Structure formats: structure tokens, C-alpha cells
Amino acid sequence: MNTTISDKELLDAFPDTLIDHDNKEFYRGWLQHRLLLNRCVDCGHWHHPPGPMCPECWSRNVQPTEVSGTGRIYLLTKLHQGPPAPDVDYGQPHPVATVELSEQEGLRFTSTMINCALDRLVVGMPVRLNWIERWRAPYPVFEPAPRETE
């Protein structure tokens, strides 16, 4: 499915990321703006971060599978200081949201929130996936879901 991006292109795109056989499709998906999380073909269970085996049924038949990217904020913090990143200056608190994805209870993905005033951010807020550029590669983030999808 991701044959258009070679291993070399993938490794060149993420020079400081430890990419291995378990997470290579996850990061390859970023380059195509697709959030691919591992799903068990045999029992349907999702897990993240990507591992070689389904922790539910021990099947090795796991498939990186695109998620809808919709969900609700489950955990939230706003960092007043933290690791440097080109799009983050901590001049105002940097939001970090763990989103419970709609695919499965407990399936969560953590990133920042864009297109949202800080004081609007709350646990429980419906969100959807979007993408920014960071360190010259796509990076998955969340933004408030349009009202009609709430």
C-alpha cells in the first residue's frame, strides 16, 4: 500500500527518529498524511504504539490501518516549558492533548491542538485529525471538530 515511498526516502525524512521494523509503516503513513495504527486482522483489536503482535489475541497478523482521526480529548496539559520544536516557542502555553479515537475505547493518540483558542480547550472536546509540517516532514495534530460532526 505504501510502495510509493522507499525505505531510503522514509529514513531520510526522519533522520533523528528511531525507525524500526515495528513502526516503519506508521511513519511512512505520515509522509502521505495518513495516520496508520496497528489493527489485528484476526480479532479486529487496535493497538498503539505499533507492535509486532496483537496484545489481545497474540496474532502476528497485524495491519497498519488508517484511522478516521476523529475522537475526543481524554487527557490535556498545556506546557509552559518543554523540548524545543520549530513551531513551538512556549511564548504562550503549548497544548498537548491525548485523544481517545472513535475506533475503539482506550485507543488514544497524543499530539498538539491547532486552530483552537487555549481557553476553549477542555477534556471531552470533539476533535479531528489535521497535519502540520515539523522538521521538514508532516506531523499529525488535532483541531476542533466541525459542529456538524459532534
Next chain:
Amino acid sequence: MARNPIKDSIAFVGVGSTGFFRDAHARSRLDLALEASVKAIQDAGLTKQDIDGVVGTAPQAHLIAASLGLPEVTHHSNQPMPLVFAVTDAINAVYSGAADAILIFHALYRAPAISRAAARDPFRRGLGFGGSPAPAKTRLDPERLSAEGYAAWASRYFYEYGAGREVLGRIAINERTNALQNPLAAMRTPLTMEDYLSARMVRDPLCLLDMDVPVDGADAFVVTTAERARDLPQKPVLIHAATNGLTAHNAEESTDGLHHHGQHVVIKSLREKSDIWIPDVDVYFPYDGFTIITLQWIENTGWCKPGEGQDFIEDNWDEASNRILIDGRIPVNTHGGNHSEGGTQGSGHIREAILQLRGTAGERQVRDARTAFLTPGGMFFNAQGLVLRTD
């Protein structure tokens, strides 16, 4: 029913500490670890010939053994933090006969990344967390949840239970009040709620005073059989029950919820192993790397129901002494904990519990203390429990 054949079979017989400090001393981590180790072995009335096991966090156990010149060692290992991982390994080794008298050590060393004073020390260049060599440069996004996970879960707690920050402030104040009487503590000026509420926000909703304080220092302990302990100079402190707790979903972002994480596994296990239970304990040591951890331990241990921690702390607040006194009797983290003695990853809690049960805790001494209940560690992959007693 969880088995506990080791119950009361192994004893803490020696304890040593450097004390904890935030100012830059021109000393290495190894230097601190050795000072505490020598003190602990001497406190136990033993010599280097008697110590045949070494277990600790960092530096490497074999380096400690070599630096102490221990002639023959039959059990040595390094364990992660907090310290109950090391304690569990050491007592199991004594119980099995792998070794007879084991040194347990733990050294803290501020890294340049978390301390301005440490960053000014040219001999700390290249050091990462705890003073170990920093890992090779890898991508680090601000959104990875590591220690930040506790701030994220604090907001979840507020969302589910509607508590305010003041409850966390009370936990910080309790620690500081206790530290005022601890000569080993790094933070020894009184703390008020105004101080807490105006402290610099670091990871909203957690501020600087919700977090443990980076320090230099070391603690060390000696354990041996309860039988041999009777012939040694110190009053033996028996390990009644020890456990660690982990769930299948133990990463920060994927932890099941406030209703099910490592702490729940610990408490279930301890409950089955220990004959001593709340409120029959005399001194109580819930972990406090972040204030939200303490609030969670208090609730999950069963002192009150989930979400009632705020009321519980207010109801058990002793205005006269400006600290928590459960049922007017049981103090909490009498040494000042990770917030005010210093971030010791549990070694301070264990040392203080031993001193309290020996009856040598000075101004902090709880009268006739015979049982101590400790729950070191956080919520995700390092929740731990330890029940200590004396005869």
C-alpha cells in the same frame, strides 16, 4: 490469594544518607553513593567482608562493589526506580540464599537539563536523568507524554471529580511543613497556599510546587535475615510485605483510567499479603513525585473513596501543625517527601520509615511507631507497595 512466604523474614539492619542538597557541590554521583553505602554498612555493624550482595539503581552495582572493595559478592543487580524494585530484588535474594547481607544503594544527581546550577558544572556535561550518560540525540517532540503524563492525568482528575488546585496545594504544604524538622531536607522554608497558587505554572494544571525537587544525594540500606538481625546493633525493621503493580495498559497515554492503573494492582496485592492495614498504620508514606500521585494513592489505598481526596485531606488537616494528620494521629511523609526533602524516588520514604520504626527520627518521631505503610511510585509502570514493622 497472593502468597507471601517471605513475610517478616528479612530485615533492614543498616541505613545511611548523605542528606540532599540543591547547591552545586564538586562531588560525583559515585562519591555520594559511596558515602551513603559506607554509612549504611557501618550503621549495621558490618564490614566489607560481610556484604555479599549489591543491588541499586545507579551507578552500576559492580562499580559500587569495586569501589567499596567488597571481596566476594554472590548477588548483584541494577534495578529501575523507584527503590522498591531494588528492595524486592534484594530481599528475594536474601530469602533464597543468593546472598546473606545485601547493600541497597540509590544516588541522585541533578542533570544539566533540569537544573541551572547543574548546567553550570562543567563536569556534568553529557549527563542525563539521574546522572547517567545522556542517550544519543533522537527526535523529541513536545507532545510525547513522559513526566508530562501526570499533568495530563491531573486535568483528567479535575474533569471527572471537579476538584480544584487547592487540594494539590495542601499536599505540597504538608510536605514542606514536615521538611522543616528534617535536617537532611533540601527545602526548609515554610510554604503557604498563597505561595502555591502564585507559583510558576510549568505543565498546566501542575505548577513548580506540584513537582519533586531535583537534588544531589544518596541513600543506602543493608538487609539481611531477621534471624541474623537479632545479633546486630540496630533494632531490626522487618519487611512485612512488598509488591510492584502493573496493568496491561501501562503507558502514560493508554492507561485505562483513574479507576484502573498500577496503584490498583499494588493495593490489591498488598491487601492480600499484609496483616497490617489502614488505619492501623502509624506512619504513612504515599509517593509524591507529583502531587496528583499522592492524591491518587490516598484514594486508591482506600483512606477515602475515589474523588473524595479533597474532602479527606481537608477533614484530616491539623491546623495547629499545618499538615495532614489522619484521624489526628497518622502523619504523612514525615521527612518532607520528594517535594521538600528532595526527589529521591522513594529512598527517602524508606529511610524515614526505618528511622521512625527504630524510634530515632528526632523531632519528627511519631510516638511508639511500629508499623509503616509505603506506596512508592506513580500510576503507570512503577507503582509499588511496602509494609514495614517492628516487634
